[in-house]
Amino acid sequence: MSEEKTPLKPVEQKDTAPSQEAEIPNELPILPLRNTVAFPFSMVPLSVGVARSVKLIEEALKGDRLIGLVGMKYPDIEEPLPGQTYEVGTVAKVEHVTRAADKSMQVIVHGLERFRIDYWLADSPYLRARIALSPDRVEKDLEMDALQRSLRELAQEVVALSPKFPKEVGDYLAQVKDPRYLTYLVASGAGLEVEKAQQILERNSVKDKIRQLIGYLSREKEVLTLGKKIESETREKMNKAQREYYLRQQLKAIKSELGETEEGQSEVDEYTEKLNEAQLPEEARKEAERELKRLASMAPQSAEYSVIKTYLDWLLDLPWDKTSEDQTDIDRARTVLDEDHYGLQDVKERIIEYLAVRKLVLERGKSSEPAESKDAGEAMGAILCFAGPPGVGKTSLGQSIARALGREFTRMSLGGMRDEAEIRGHRRTYIGAMPGRIIQSIKRAKTRNPVFMLDEVDKIGVDWRGDPSSALLEVLDPAQNHAFRDHYLDVDFDLSEVIFITTANQLETIPAPLRDRMEIIGLDGYTEYEKIQIAQRHLVPRQVKAHALEDEEITFTEEALRKIVEDYTREAGVRNLERQIGAVCRKSVVKIADQRWEHVIITPELIREYLKKEKFESELSEDIEIPGISTGLAVTAVGGDILFIEATKMNGKGGLTLTGHLGDVMRESAQIAYSYVRSKARELGIEPDSFDKTDVHLHVPAGAVPKDGPSAGVAMIMAMASLFSNRPVRGDVGMTGEVTLRGRVLPVGGIKMKVLAAHRAGLSTVVLPRRNEKDLEDLPDEVRNTLLFVPVEQIDEAVAVALPSAHAPSEATEPVNS
Template identity: 45%
Template structure:
């Protein structure tokens, strides 16, 4: 670019609103009144000068807040009109100038002084910046395949001219181009352009890469579409048809045995599938939903067995005892049989189902009983494990909008059973949890409510599913952990555990044959005596169920198999003498006589998640500040019971023959096994008995156990779990048990052999227990008046 041309001064100004003109550019402009006046003034001045110089004007951007500081001197090459008829002119910019003060001149235009800009000094830094800028520009142009423009840019050797080519750059804003115009220093101008161009080059490269990937993806999709269409045509010619197409689903829906509302919903989904392409992700969701609906046994039902006697025989053959549960199932069958005989509706309908809750400690046969019920009814059996479930969607299903959505466990159980009237065992319903994903126990309310489950709606299916003819059997260890609303919808049947005689019978009839088969032994090779089974049940296990008993039998049979395999013996008899070698020493022996041989210790009874258990209460008294200390990891209820017990003893010290001063000392009540949490309203009478025993020096009879809560007036309040506590008393070797008088009706549910083995005495006041449970004064070495002081 030439910088030494003569510079006419002053020059008329052509202001441009939306275009920034840099040196070297040739641009057409639309002439408005202002720009026409400037060109006319320039022509008038040129005609008056009578020289051979072309007509020139000063072109500058029009700014809203200020006047431009720089512009370009441009030659007016041509004046005419655009194709649309609007007046126009072609300007060829020559050089950058600074805009000086305004002056007067011919015409109506604005005349200003055009001050020349010094020629740039080309240094090594300027050349390096120019090459960097050229590389960035060429990189952008190569992605656009603008090869002619690339050649032009490469031929420009002047850094000043190269920088001013940015006026053609479409990625620079008008403000950026205006800043380039107003920056006369070429080095600073190139720095600005390098920064802007580098930023755009990075974004443009990412955009180009994404566009290329999208283009390749579209080409691949289109190619696959064409190939699929060709494949469909080939299959049509071969008569094979489309295996997964919408036509196949329509035929399957029309041929399936579906209720009318379900058929209509399925056909609506088939219509959506036909309108959608294979590339639409919703097509996969629709196919999965249709497969699930078509696999459900909407109108499939198994025929129930109405032979009540045969069903009871099946239950008796599978389980020993459990008469209450067997009676409940037998009653259910008897009602259905009579309805069938009289032609009344047996399946479906509101509230025709039954929901039974089997509650009891582990190992008593709750889960296996569900299988026996299904076999007795002639129904399919499905087990749904609910232990640890915390997501409500596990019961109600996921919404179809979620990726990987599935129906809930109830729907999956129905699909697995293949009928609409299976026996569904909801195992461990008391171990259902709740968190931010919802409350599964609340979702079970509709499932287990006989008045609602005929229209159960799963979130995935969004269709009404009739569960009224499903026989739900729930199992639980601890009833108190089940929400009250859910418990209200179930019929509670408790399985409290087995007596020793029951365990021996179960082991003889069920456990021994099963474990012999698992150990590949025959009754001729291994025999088990009744005495050995009784010893295992009495002194090797302390459980409500029979799981540990079965493990001990399995251990004995494994050792017997080893002896037979090594030739050590040809036959193994499991009797009392052989138990020590086969399963070890007894783990449990009656110890109540040892624990209660000193004053201040009483034997109570409690219920845990594993069944009934004995609970010893120990007391001591020491000199010091009067007060009560209670230890043993107790809950608030038992701590209050200890305070009530001490208050009652203080209030009745005279009647008990106690010195009131003996109570004004530090009294300690302790429940051993302090690592086990304990709570519940059933240890009040035990603590009163232990305190009176301590303060009177009279030990508690070693064969006595007791349970019940005491009030400040000395009344004994009723408690729960009577049967489990009596079973625990029998296992612990007790012979006399005191229970609250108001629990007398609960004794009707206790097996006759258990009542025959125990002397169960209902009492109404705690004084009745004290009169009978304590040893007579002077009956032991410790029963002296000085026993309290010694303690």
């Protein structure tokens, strides 16, 4: 059974006996109660959930609503049988029933009269018994009056001492005159244990019930009185502690006036010892000593005490004099960089130059004149910024520099940072103030000359809390960062020996003053050949080890890696390539774990089976046979890419429609291209009158992707010239360059990434501005030897290449065969 009850609620006593209010039959359904005893005259809330008990209540509601309530001897029994309950209980009437969603019932019953069970009639579907009413014996004499008065007074005292009873309960007790009703009222609210409550219910004489209750309440009164005394003593002790604190403060003042000093606490001694051992600069030492004096004069209970302790912990834990000894062996550094990265020769050479300068400055620094020390410091403090698309190895290059130098490496991401206090820290006047992340990272590195990488410097935000990029100006300025002042520490910390390296995907979003303090080293995308080499040397061994495979258990063929690069990844870096190699390794592990294969050779066919259908297809391998389509080259956040320009015409009044999520600059380029083609209609073999009767719609596919910039001008002119002259543009030619109304082709940026995209896509010829010809020197040999480059100064030269059937210019443009 699971019938529980909440505290009993007394009802107003009536002059009429319960048996006269309702005819109580000799046979009743019996509801056993767990952990509770119901008394006459009381309102008892019950929670009924067992199916047998629910059925009992339902049938009682259909009849006279009378049931018998008895306590259970063994509360852990779910459905007790005869003999497992007490034989004396209370007849009760079901007053109210509420059904819950879980089919249980909330029942309120009204206790009527005491009864005894003569014998049991049934135990199914619920307990039934023949009963005999057993009213209490009430004796009217002086002893009863005395007992009743004692019980009432004692109960009122317990109510006054107990916080769980309101004051009105004591007033109500004073109004109760009937001894029997008073007895059950006090018993129901006294919180008796089940056994004691059952003993009171079973006693026949009201006098005996009152005597037992008086004994219980007397003990309860003593417990409550003792609790009050303990509470009072505790309050007195607290007041005494405060009084002693004030007296101690006065005593300190008196001793100070007398010139007597009191020994500090153990914590103050500990901080003093640390301060003596630490090699702090003069300013930091004075600040630490000042705060230590304040700490010694404070009580540990003071709120300022913990604030000063935290400040001293930060001040003493910083590596003021701890540095890593540089390993300036150039050959070793070159070996480390070659081990960690394939290709990137220009970047490696710049890093080697950087390390060589630091080596000479350190070797010759002692003999430098004071005037030369500033220049030497600036040479050592150059800030490098690795800029390039994701996955090309910017962060890992910083780790390689740290390994080559033998320094600690720490990294801090600036992406999404909007609060200037993240860099400089919060002032100590704020609750919960801490140093900025620069000082926190230096503390974690445990040396004041780590290699410090500031990741995603192009993604710093600005809002009402300040501009973090402005706070970085001091950090990244070699002429200032020797005295970097964090708001929390409020003392200078020397950052001049830290090697700061930043990374970025796009330089355009970096504020100009911040960009001016950094030396930009561009990391463009990898060629297909470079990706395969990187996969063979680094990615495959790393993934094989990560998946607990042995080298002799799996082999990647070069054709398989090429298929992953071409058909399952389209990126400038190799991050997604490594992810796909990991997926292949996982599927191979399944084959080996099932003991079906002992050695897995990864072939292009197996790649297709493992990675399912190809994710990318070459868009530019198709031959363009329809006039009005040209192939442009673009730079995105993930590297270079090709860009189709589509134009079509229809009957109209000379309008121009532009679609494809184009920015303002790109829309202006389209207007310039349209105007140029109209102005050079006869040279291009176009009927000039056709523009007045024709509307043009120019579209750049992938409309959900924002596009902007002037470099698509050449491709737009080619698309429109092709459309109106009805001659298709060569499908193997990619082009880039800004155009003017005079037909000049101006230089653009991102040539290396654009050419790499053309090479990945399978183009054979690239048309580019002549002033960008110098950028071709940065290209890998395999790219320069594969593509034909045509540098142009005028748009006529580009037309001769892309539209070979057009009228050729007076002087043929010489292609650059690299």
